[in-house]
Amino acid sequence: MSSSFSSAEGQQRFVVARELFETYATYRMTEIVSRRFTQADMLRWLESFRSMNLLTTIPLGQSAEGRTISLLRLGTGSVKVFLWSQMHGDEPTATMALLDMLNFFARARDHVVSRTILDALSLLIIPMVNPDGAERFQRRTAQSIDMNRDALTLGTPEAHILKETRDTYQPHFGFNLHDQDPRYTVGNSKNVCAVALLAPAFDESRSDNDIRVAAKEVASTFASVLQEFIPGHVSKYDETFEPRAFGDNVQKWGTSTVLVESGGWPGDREKMFVRKLNYVGLLTSLHAIATGTYQQADLAAYEGLPLSTKYLYDVILRNAQLKANDQVSAVRVDIGINLDEELNMQNGRVELVGKIVDIGDLSIFGAFQEVDVRDALLSGSEIKMDQRITAERVQALLIKP
Ligand SMILES: [Zn+2]
CATH class of the missing domain: 2.30.40 (Urease, subunit C; domain 1)
Structure with missing residues (x-):
């Protein structure tokens, strides 16, 4: 979809994305070789940043089984961006990408992309919202609850922590990071969906307001970048309003939220290529938020995406x-x-x-x-x-x- 890059901002965005894509091997966390890992593994990987004065770790509370869920905070800017991953324990692709991203910030501090993002934004990251589920590599929490249907009841400590963090920081932007069945396709094609995006609806009639339009602009930025690397393998996730889910409610509570669903890729059961796509998409989107250029994104890049279907x-x-x-x-x-x-x-x-x-x-x-x-x-x-x-x-x- 080269049309989305006809503008100067689009050209610049693609230059940024291309460089991130091509230098990924330099910055990825080489320790992460399997998508089955526990919170203990993740904490060990995060240790490598401890001496670098990169981020602040803020304990938020405990999971049902007593694992401490923490918020990682970095950047000094006034625009707050909240990224949370793995509320479903068996959906770790974006968690890996977030660690790659932290590694990029740590190793390439003087890079213009790092500096632009960390000067303009404050990043608030919960890389693993459901550590008990991750321990068993299962969707649900230790209490057998799908916490993405617990945004209103807040019966699980994990859902409570996520909601409380949103309310405390009132972030401007949110990234709700998941994995979907790798067998989803793009529309009626046989193309595997590598990544599905959604600016979730905040009501039954799927209305727009300034909050959701900004989310659609960010989703358009993300989609147009991915189309350069994997044309025809990006879709839009089911738009139906789900009153109990987090993405829909965080949008309603006033944070411009984009759902990112990591899908499949041929020969990539461990989702290492999809992890790389997440890394490039997230960093490029954060850069566009930092520079404000996301507002010039062509909404058609998101609105025109075929819906995810299952023909694979x-x-x-x-x-x-x-x-x-x-x-x-x-x-x-x-x-x-x-x-x-x-x-x-x-x-x-x-x-x-x-x-x-x-x-x-x-x-x-x-x-x-x-x-x-x-x-x-x-x-x-x-x-x-x-x-x-x-x-x-x-x-x-x-x-x-
Ligand atoms: Zn999920």
Whole structure:
């Protein structure tokens, strides 16, 4: 979408984004190699900034299981930007990107992007809102509650802490950082959605006010930057107002909020490339807020995004002959298989386990891996809905139909 860069501010934004993208390897935290990590891991990584006088750590309170949730504060500017990640314990991509970003500020302090951001903005960061969930790599808190449906009730200590922090600092901008199922696609295409964005609605009729329009401008900035690197792989998240969710309410409470959902990328189960996209998108958006240039963003870059849909499986075997049982004749079908991570109770390892999720004409669906098995005869004893299938068997079917 080069049209979004026709203006001078757009050109400048792209120069910034391109440099961040190309120098990422210099600044990423090389210690982080897996998206399964705990709060203890994260605190160890944050230790490396302790002697650098980069940030202030402010304890906010305790999770249900007594883990201290802290706010990281840096920058001296008057515009306050609040970034919170991992309220869902198994959604850590942006947490990794935030640590990369801190590393950039620490190692490239005199860089014009660092100086511009830290002079103009005060960054308020909760990198892991739900440490108990992260400990188990699960969505919900230790009390089995989805804290993103707890913004009104505030029954969980984690939701209480998030709301209290918002109210204490009254930030101008907010980034609500999540992961979505990597199998989302962009609109009706088979393009995997790498990142979905949303300026959440604050009411049922999805009205606009100054707060939400500013959020849309920031989302447009973020989207236009990503389109330069991954054209056609950015979508808009479901816009329906959810009265119990944080993004919607933080927008309503007066902070211009953008939801960022990290999606998928082929061959990137650990989401390391999506982490890099987050890093570039977040830093470029913060830079645009710091310079005020986000206000010149073309709103169409956000408003025109196709909605996230779900037209993707992990694996599709095309054109198999399925003989379901002795009573029926074989029929030509496509077979959709998803591979999910499961904890093996025997050895304590996380393993991939396949499940057959669709059989029939799957022509409208795409897949991370697909192969034409050219009328290979498969039996209904192996191929039936919801049947488990080992990852090894799936690979064998893909390689040698
Ligand atoms: Zn989430």
